[in-house]
Amino acid sequence: MNANTILRFLLVIALCSFFFSLFLPLLLLKAPPVPPMVALSTKEQAIILKHRKPDQIKLLLERYRTEHTLPVYFDRYFKTLNLNDLFEDYAYYHDKHRRDYCKLKKTADGKKPTYPSPGILVFRPWESSGLANVMIGLTSSFLLSLLSGRLFFINWQGHYYCNIHAKNLFTQPHPYFNWWYEDFITTDLIGRCQENYPSFKIPPIHDNSQREYYGNLEVTHRKRESDYMFELLKCLNVTEEFDRFGPLVEITSNQFFLSLFIQYNPYHDHLLNIMFKEQDMFGPLARFLFHPIPSIQEKIDKFIVNHNIYVSDQIKESERMYSSTKNLRNHNGDVIMYGIQIRRNENEKQIDWFRESHEPYFWDACKKELIDRHDIYFHGKPYRIMVISDNSTTIENARKVFGKDMVLHYDEQNLSFSRDSESIKNALIDAWCRHSFLMCCTTQRKIKQSHHTSQRKT
Numbered sequence: 131m132n133a134n135t136i137l138r139f140l141l142v143i144a145l146c147s148f149f150f151s152l153f154l155p156l157l158l159l160k161a162p163p164v165p166p167m168v169a170l171s172t173k174e175q176a177i178i179l180k181h182r183k184p185d186q187i188k189l190l191l192e193r194y195r196t197e198h199t200l201p202v203y204f205d206r207y208f209k210t211l212n213l214n215d216l217f218e219d220y221a222y223y224h225d226k227h228r229r230d231y232c233k234l235k236k237t238a239d240g241k242k243p244t245y246p247s248p249g250i251l252v253f254r255p256w257e258s259s260g261l262a263n264v265m266i267g268l269t270s271s272f273l274l275s276l277l278s279g280r281l282f283f284i285n286w287q288g289h290y291y292c293n294i295h296a297k298n299l300f301t302q303p304h305p306y307f308n309w310w311y312e313d314f315i316t317t318d319l320i321g322r323c324q325e326n327y328p329s330f331k332i333p334p335i336h337d338n339s340q341r342e343y344y345g346n347l348e349v350t351h352r353k354r355e356s357d358y359m360f361e362l363l364k365c366l367n368v369t370e371e372f373d374r375f376g377p378l379v380e381i382t383s384n385q386f387f388l389s390l391f392i393q394y395n396p397y398h399d400h401l402l403n404i405m406f407k408e409q410d411m412f413g414p415l416a417r418f419l420f421h422p423i424p425s426i427q428e429k430i431d432k433f434i435v436n437h438n439i440y441v442s443d444q445i446k447e448s449e450r451m452y453s454s455t456k457n458l459r460n461h462n463g464d465v466i467m468y469g470i471q472i473r474r475n476e477n478e479k480q481i482d483w484f485r486e487s488h489e490p491y492f493w494d495a496c497k498k499e500l501i502d503r504h505d506i507y508f509h510g511k512p513y514r515i516m517v518i519s520d521n522s523t524t525i526e527n528a529r530k531v532f533g534k535d536m537v538l539h540y541d542e543q544n545l546s547f548s549r550d551s552e553s554i555k556n557a558l559i560d561a562w563c564r565h566s567f568l569m570c571c572t573t574q575r576k577i578k579q580s581h582h583t584s585q586r587k588t
Contacts, residue, residue, distance in 0.1 A: 184211055187404055194401050199369075201279035213405065214451065216276075217418045221307035224281055228314060231281075232323040232330070245330050245377040246323070251275040251282050252311055252380045256350050257289045259384035261557050264292055267349065267383030269415045273391075274381070277398060278369040283311040285335060285380075294551040299558055301421045311335060330377060349383040363387055364394040386412060417448040422562060426555060430562045431457035437514065437538060438463040439563075466513040467538075467563070468500055472524050489524070493531040514538050518560050 178186045191208050203219035232246045253271040255264040268284060275282035286296035302308050312335050323330050349359045362371055372379050388411045392402040406414065422430065434441060440463045449458055472492075504513055516538045517528045529537045 187211060190404055213414050220276060221304035225306035227281055228308065232319060232326055234326040246327050249280045249372060250378045251280040252285050254285045254380055254382050255289060255292065256382050256384040258291055260291050261554055263384035266386035269412055269419060270386055270388045271381040271383060272419060273388055273415060274368055278372050282309055283314055284309050285311040287335060292554060294554045298551060299422065301423055303419045346380045346382065349385050349387045360390065363390040367397045417444060422558060426558060429559055433563050435461055438465045439467045440464055464511055466508050466511050467516055468513060469516045469518060470496065471518040489527060493527060497531055516563060
C-alpha cells in the first residue's frame with residue numbers, strides 16, 4: 131500500500147468523522163413539545179361567551195374536549211354550533227342503540243360484558259306533580275342523559291295530579307327518538323336481555339324495583355330525599371356517577387334543577403354555558419322535546435293565527451323540523467303575547483288573602499314592568515295579555531287594569547279545579563298559546579319565563 135492510498139483513506143475517515151460529528155446532534159434532537167393550551171381566565175371566557183364569535187366559541191369547545199370525554203353525537207355540534215344538529219344526532223344514536231339493545235357485544239379483549247351498553251336513564255314523574263312540574267323535571271333529566279351518553283326514556287303513565295298518559299299530550303320528539311318506555315321493554319327485548327345478560331334486570335312499567343336493582347334519584351322539594359342529587363348536580367361528574375349506579379338509572383323529579391348544574395358543576399358548567407346562550411336552557415330543550423299531538427296543536431295554531439300573535443323564528447324552525455302540523459310556517463303575526471298566570475296553588479285561604487290584600491299592587495307593578503320591557507324590546511309593536519287563572523275575579527281585575535280588549539283568554543277554556551285528562555289538555559293549550567313572555571304569579575309570588583320565549587326574561 132503506497133503513501134497516496136493511505137493518505138486518501140485517512141482523508142475519507144476524517145471527512146466521515148467531520149460530517150458525523152456535525153449531524154449527530156441533529157439526529158439526537160427531539161421535536162419540541164407542543165405547548166399546552168394557555169388556560170383562559172374566567173374573565174376571558176366570560177368575554178368570549180358574551181360576544182359569542184364562532185371561532186372563539188369553537189376554541190373553547192376544543193379546550194373542553196381535551197379534558198373531557200363526550201359522546202360521539204357531539205361531533206357535528208362542535209363544527210356547526212347548532213343545537214338542532216346535536217339533538218338530531220342524539221336521536222339517530224338513540225334509535226340505533228335502542229333497536230340493538232341487549233344484543234351480545236364482546237369487549238376488545240374478547241370478554242363478555244356483564245351489562246349491555248350504553249346505559250339507560252328513565253324519567254318517572256313524581257306523583258304529586260302537576261303538568262308544568264312534570265315537564266320541567268323531564269327536561270332536566272333529558273339533559274343529564276344527553277351529557278352522559280345514556281338512552282333516555284319516559285315512564286309517564288298518568289297520576290293523580292296529572293291524570294293523563296303522555297301519549298295523549300305529546301308526540302315523540304323526533305321520528306328517530308322513540309322515548310316511550312313501554313314501547314322499549316317488549317317481550318323480545320326482555321328475552322334477549324335474559325339470554326345475553328342474565329345479570330341485567332329491566333323493571334316493568336308499573337314496578338318501582340329500580341330502587342332495588344339500580345339507582346333511583348329523586349329531585350323534588352323534599353329536601354332530605356333530594357340532598358344527594360343536589361350534591362351530584364353541584365360537584366360530581368354525572369357520567370361517572372351514573373356508571374357507578376349501574377346500567378339503568380331512574381330519575382323522579384318535579385323540579386327544574388339545571389340551574390345548579392350550569393352555575394356550580396366544575397365538570398359540565400363550561401360546556402353548558404357555551405351551549406346555552408345567557409343560560410337559557412329550558413327554551414332550546416323544550417322546543418326539541420315537546421310537540422303537542424295534532425288534535426291539540428290545531429287548536430293552538432288556530433288561536434295564534436286568529437289573534438295575529440307573533441311567533442319567533444326559533445318556534446317556526448322547531449315546527450318545521452319536528453311538529454306534526456305546519457300551520458305557522460307562513461304566519462307573520464306582530465302582536466306580542468304576554469302570559470300572566472295567577473293560581474291558587476291549592477291553597478284557597480292563601481290566594482284569597484293575596485286577592486284581598488295584594489292583588490291591586492301586583493297588577494300595578496305588573497303593568498309598569500311589562501310596559502317598560504315591551505318598550506325596550508318591541509317598541510311600537512302591539513301587545514296583548516293572556517291571563518291564566520283558576521279564578522274569574524282575577525281575570526276581571528286584569529281587564530280593569532289593562533283594558534278589556536287587551537286581555538285575551540283561550541275561548542274554549544272553562545275554569546276547572548279538576549285534574550282529569552281534558553283539564554290537563556286545556557292547560558297545555560293555555561301554555562302553548564303564550565308564545566312570548568310568561569309572568570307567573572303563584573301564592574309564592576314567583577316570576578319565571580315561558581318555555582317558548584327566546585327573548586330576555588321579564
